[in-house]
Amino acid sequence: MSKAQITRRSFVGATAIAGLAAAIGGTGLVSLVSAPKEALAAEESETKVVKTCCAGCVGRCGVLAHVQNGRVVKLEGDPDHVYSKGAICAKGLSFIQALYNPNRIKYPLKRVGERGSNQWERISWEQAIDEIADQLLEIEEKYGAEAIQVGYGGGGSTYYDGYASRWCHVMGCHKFEPGGLQCLQPRQTMSQLMWGKNNNDFVSYEGLNVELIKGDQTKCMVLWGSNPSSSCVASGGRPAAQIRAMGAKTVVVDPRMTADASKADVWLPVRPGSDVALLMCWINYIMDHELYNKESVMKWTNMPYLVNLETGYTLKPEEAGLEPEELAYMVWDAKTGSAQKMSYPYDDALEPALEGGPYTVNGIRCMPAYQLIHERCSEWTLEKAAEVCWLEADMIEEAIRLYAENTPGFMSMGMTGDHAVNSPQVGICQFILEAMMGNYSKPGTMMQMFSSDGPYWPEPGTLEHFMTEEQYKKRFGCIEYKASGRREWTHNSLMLDAIFSGEPYRVRAIIERSLNKMTNMPNAAKWGEAFESMDLNVHHIMYPTSFSMYCDYLLPTTEWLENHWGFGAENKFYVRQPTTHLWEAVEDPMFFSMLAKKMADKGHQRFIDSFDPEKCKPTPENLPEGFAVELWEGTEIPWEPSMEEMLTANFKSQDPDAMSWQELCDYVQEHGYFETCTDEEYQQFHVYERIDEETGKPQGFNTPSKKLECYGEQIITLGRTGAPWSLYELEPASFEYDPLPYYREPNESPLDPQLAEEYPLVITGGHVSMYTHGTLRNVPWIRERFPVPEVWVNPVDAEKYGIEHKGWVWLESPRGKTQARANVTKRIAPGVTWMERFWFPETVDTPTKGFTEMNINMLTNDQGPFADFIGSVTYRGFQVRISPADSAPAGIWTEPEQFEAWLPNYDEVEATNDKDQFKGVY
Numbered sequence: 001m002s003k004a005q006i007t008r009r010s011f012v013g014a015t016a017i018a019g020l021a022a023a024i025g026g027t028g029l030v031s032l033v034s035a036p037k038e039a040l041a042a043e044e045s046e047t048k049v050v051k052t053c054c055a056g057c058v059g060r061c062g063v064l065a066h067v068q069n070g071r072v073v074k075l076e077g078d079p080d081h082v083y084s085k086g087a088i089c090a091k092g093l094s095f096i097q098a099l100y101n102p103n104r105i106k107y108p109l110k111r112v113g114e115r116g117s118n119q120w121e122r123i124s125w126e127q128a129i130d131e132i133a134d135q136l137l138e139i140e141e142k143y144g145a146e147a148i149q150v151g152y153g154g155g156g157s158t159y160y161d162g163y164a165s166r167w168c169h170v171m172g173c174h175k176f177e178p179g180g181l182q183c184l185q186p187r188q189t190m191s192q193l194m195w196g197k198n199n200n201d202f203v204s205y206e207g208l209n210v211e212l213i214k215g216d217q218t219k220c221m222v223l224w225g226s227n228p229s230s231s232c233v234a235s236g237g238r239p240a241a242q243i244r245a246m247g248a249k250t251v252v253v254d255p256r257m258t259a260d261a262s263k264a265d266v267w268l269p270v271r272p273g274s275d276v277a278l279l280m281c282w283i284n285y286i287m288d289h290e291l292y293n294k295e296s297v298m299k300w301t302n303m304p305y306l307v308n309l310e311t312g313y314t315l316k317p318e319e320a321g322l323e324p325e326e327l328a329y330m331v332w333d334a335k336t337g338s339a340q341k342m343s344y345p346y347d348d349a350l351e352p353a354l355e356g357g358p359y360t361v362n363g364i365r366c367m368p369a370y371q372l373i374h375e376r377c378s379e380w381t382l383e384k385a386a387e388v389c390w391l392e393a394d395m396i397e398e399a400i401r402l403y404a405e406n407t408p409g410f411m412s413m414g415m416t417g418d419h420a421v422n423s424p425q426v427g428i429c430q431f432i433l434e435a436m437m438g439n440y441s442k443p444g445t446m447m448q449m450f451s452s453d454g455p456y457w458p459e460p461g462t463l464e465h466f467m468t469e470e471q472y473k474k475r476f477g478c479i480e481y482k483a484s485g486r487r488e489w490t491h492n493s494l495m496l497d498a499i500f501s502g503e504p505y506r507v508r509a510i511i512e513r514s515l516n517k518m519t520n521m522p523n524a525a526k527w528g529e530a531f532e533s534m535d536l537n538v539h540h541i542m543y544p545t546s547f548s549m550y551c552d553y554l555l556p557t558t559e560w561l562e563n564h565w566g567f568g569a570e571n572k573f574y575v576r577q578p579t580t581h582l583w584e585a586v587e588d589p590m591f592f593s594m595l596a597k598k599m600a601d602k603g604h605q606r607f608i609d610s611f612d613p614e615k616c617k618p619t620p621e622n623l624p625e626g627f628a629v630e631l632w633e634g635t636e637i638p639w640e641p642s643m644e645e646m647l648t649a650n651f652k653s654q655d656p657d658a659m660s661w662q663e664l665c666d667y668v669q670e671h672g673y674f675e676t677c678t679d680e681e682y683q684q685f686h687v688y689e690r691i692d693e694e695t696g697k698p699q700g701f702n703t704p705s706k707k708l709e710c711y712g713e714q715i716i717t718l719g720r721t722g723a724p725w726s727l728y729e730l731e732p733a734s735f736e737y738d739p740l741p742y743y744r745e746p747n748e749s750p751l752d753p754q755l756a757e758e759y760p761l762v763i764t765g766g767h768v769s770m771y772t773h774g775t776l777r778n779v780p781w782i783r784e785r786f787p788v789p790e791v792w793v794n795p796v797d798a799e800k801y802g803i804e805h806k807g808w809v810w811l812e813s814p815r816g817k818t819q820a821r822a823n824v825t826k827r828i829a830p831g832v833t834w835m836e837r838f839w840f841p842e843t844v845d846t847p848t849k850g851f852t853e854m855n856i857n858m859l860t861n862d863q864g865p866f867a868d869f870i871g872s873v874t875y876r877g878f879q880v881r882i883s884p885a886d887s888a889p890a891g892i893w894t895e896p897e898q899f900e901a902w903l904p905n906y907d908e909v910e911a912t913n914d915k916d917q918f919k920g921v922y
Contacts, residue, residue: 055560080672100904153514190427196702217444220409225416273877279429281385293438369711410446455655481871
């Protein structure tokens, strides 16, 4: 596209979503409060550069937004940002087109025709909030608050879900999400239980600063199902490249030959869904050959401790007939051939046996935790893992040797493991390996204990104590999948089943803030039927998506260039401050604040209380009977009517001397960031060995034993009671949570000969650099670069099934079928295929609603068996078949000139940074 084509485009005349054109504001900006003409004239030549942070992915890179006459005219990277260092990717640069996209929903809209008819009328925010509140109150009265679900997610949402959580806690309802139980949470949950922190993946969450961890000391880097060159490039791809350049050995485990795999010393193209079998092979091999760090295993893990084979818990001195002692456990002393008490942190006079048993101690049968782990993994020899994982045994051995013989190092897991029936076991295995190798809290490793305190966390407390025990326990999956309670997420598939069966209750209303549920939910067509059956669907979103077509109200929210927010990155705090404000867009937190205020105005007592500072405090008199978690009183504050007031109140609640939001923005604008402590204070290694002044002993780790709990004792407790995250003590799950790693073959497997005959290919999915989740499919520059999803096919399979390179194909699973364009390549193994999810804004007002044409989630399975503990469904590693298609799906756009209809028309946009712009309906 030429620069001349960027302006003078008429959305109303060209777009395929013509039914929405007038309603979403084809006539341009309408401000409820307009800036005086004199002010606008005075600012005609004003240009300023605003420091902010991107929301194109969770990397949150620093951005310099150039604003001229109230309009964002240029984006560039901010050199003050610790990760991006002045760089910015194509996604980030494209957000000017997202901000001024003709598809933006400009005003609240109410459906006036049948669902899916794409007929809307413009209404005021006052009317929208009033009508939605009335309908929610009616649903609560008829069916209970549990009949309401609030949807949230990463794609298209520039905030975490804290404000949605506080609204749900007050309402007594629950959140459902498009993938959290399949995105980060399985790994983070297990990591949190096993060492008290969740930084086990630098690519998709925390970021990695090579200088900070002293990456020049990293000897080996393992990227497992992780693609940093395409995902969070600044915080993942750059440090991965730096560490390689410094000489570290690299192992990549991925079914595809990714950019990082092409640079690896060893690439293991594992069969999708079999990762845990391979991980257990690594554990077994390292134990068999005693390649582990003996000091770490003996002194800083719970692997030497004896385990009571009846209870599953580690053996305490009092069970052995000895006096109780805090942090003391029983070991089998090889010197004396007897059970002995191991005092914390370690007794050098003892020689704990790692293997052997079972032993009998005071009538109790027990074995060392190390022995239990080794026995569980022992079947996974190199040869068996090679057979199951479709690999070569000698390559597996080479990879293990590189990892074990080159320490310090690290293993970073990607989303692959989260998308499978073994999702928690991926995190368990990774943690065991890193603990055995001593890859923690030392230079050159990823698992660090760096910490810094500061008052500028933007999310207030979530008013958990407003949630009653009765309502809390109605969350789908609350009992069986207790790890989902860490973020209090509904189990989506159980909810879906209940919508159709009515048991134990039927959901009646959806308030949705993720971008497009139809792109991200498994068995998407079935979800479409479910959403069609709702009494009320509300979408708070930037532009219409497939889900919007099922809705009764569309409410305009902001793009990140209009937002107030902030983030910590290491010891630095950055802000996302608004560069402009368009139309009647309202930020996510303020939508929930407005709705809370309206519910209070209509007499809902809990919402009335949520505006009372005294009722918000989690004091003993305010806590419900049986409330099981400790809340920090400081951040439990009432709702506020604006983002600036909410953020300032939250900062002040943490520290009365904290700056206001505006003062913080001014400070960051001048200094680049707010530093919570110096780099030297932040960069601390061997933190677990520091002496605690109160006890005179090492502080250890944030676990009950103060050790790295490779034997997952807290996993057992989680299954029996819900601790440490459940707000109330829960009844045990119907099965005992297993503290040891184990492998389950995928629900649909090529090892099933009958299924494999009909569906012979194993499919996996993943991320492409142009998109994050369901975002940016309506941005011209990005769609021109990647207009339709590809399916990768090995040449052997392409010849077998008649597939041509760049040809259109059909993919089918037992759930349904969808299309893609073939990429015939040797970069994927025979028998395996790969596809990206997709939706098409140009066809949302057609019968397909834009999500059925080319969407891998038309193929995925919403049914179990689900992953134990957390309930993940299978998004990757299931069976499909492929065949040629005659043509592309009808109506989709593939040519650059087609996307010109979505270019900004600045003649129809009048932007302003007026502080009195529309903020809410308080």
